[in-house]
Amino acid sequence: SSSVDQTYTEIVVVRHGETYWNAERKIQGHIDVELNDAGRQQAVRVCVFYFFNSFVFLILLVVKHLGDMQGLVYQEASKIRPIAYKAFLSNRTDVDIPGGGESLDKLYDRCTSALQRIGDKHKGGGLFHYMVSTALGVIRSLYERARPKARKVDKILTTSVSVFRLFDGDKWRIHVWGDMTHLDQTGFLKSGFGGDRTSG
Template identity: 50%
Template sequence: MSVLHTCSGVKPPRHSSLSSSESVNIPLGISFPTTKIILLHNGKTASTTHNLISTRFLTRRVKMAESLPLVISPSGSSSVDPAYCEIIVVRHGETGWNVDGRLQVADRLAKEFKISVVYSSDLNRALETARTIAKTCGGLEVIEDQDLRERHLGDLQGLVFSEAAKICPDAHKALASQRTDMEIPGGGESLDQLYKRCTTALQRIGRKHKGQRVAVVTHGGVIRALYKRACPNDKSGGKVLNTSVNIFQLSDAKKWILKTWGDVSHLSQTGVLLTGFGGNRTSG
């Protein structure tokens, strides 16, 4: 069973890459889960907030029928082309199920790559994964970056999803809007603002670490925006699974190359959350 998603819906050969250097518009369309979600933006865990809205869906754990394909560039742990920064973007692990998942992705990165530094969203669910990776990779520094946070949902933060439309109808309407420039009342971001924030952050990291390999731990919405930057002609990369590995190469000329997308082969032995808090537009 493969969860690899690539630009134009085609699986590339093992050594191929996909690139873009153009600015893009954010894709339209939004869907809502039938389950309750939690809109947390303060870094606190949601272990006792099952009745709150979240940027993530309820999950079910499934056993993988077979090992997922390892789709990695042949460079492995060797040096990075000095013209580029190679950034391994990982979606945070989910508290409550995947201590093993965090350890597995950390162990994989330590074995396969020589990482110079780890960046992370400053929200707890990302920091937990980032610290695990940093420790496993030899005690690396973790640099917290607020620009790697998930989309801020304004007045909807912390509300019960089933009651959001009644309590904050304007904010709920903004979240459901097909307009990518629609801001959510209460300080919430539009999809365009999210896109600009996180793509600018990754480009900044790329410039600072040219010729190096960096790990970045962040959230589903951020990673989807990065995918659109690298693959502007593709509508969607699909769901972004917890602890998935996504590898980008960035140059000073703002050329982005997507080398690996949605790789969770490190989870093939213990199971993976295929519906794991969605990984879609409203997930964290």
């Protein structure tokens, strides 16, 4: 490959481990919920695997604020907060969720610009590694930035690992998507709440 292709910032993006609320199908948003036993095992596995592979910078990207939907069990949300529920499931990207929640457009702008700033710090300076821990809405936004014409992502599993490469000229590439090999011995819930469109 050319010398230009060798100059990029590599960012490993990891979805957080399973939480108690994921298992209970509660919507989290900005609420900091403790990892359950499975989530702690997942987190240990991903940290051991990646920290021993030289990814030394850990950054947390703040997740999407889901307003009045936060803390609700998904099946009950439509009855308890019908207006927020409608906004939450809206296909429009400019709709804010009542109660201080973010629109998809605001989430996209905030998260992609944060990663771009990391890449801009090292333009023309060789290869740099970062590790980012975050939630699925953020990861979806990053995917759309790297592959704007691709089909939208259906499921993003807990502690799945994706690797983004940010090149000079604001070019993004996905080097790895949704890798779960670090959980070969630990296991995970393939049907677990929190990985699809109806979660937070």
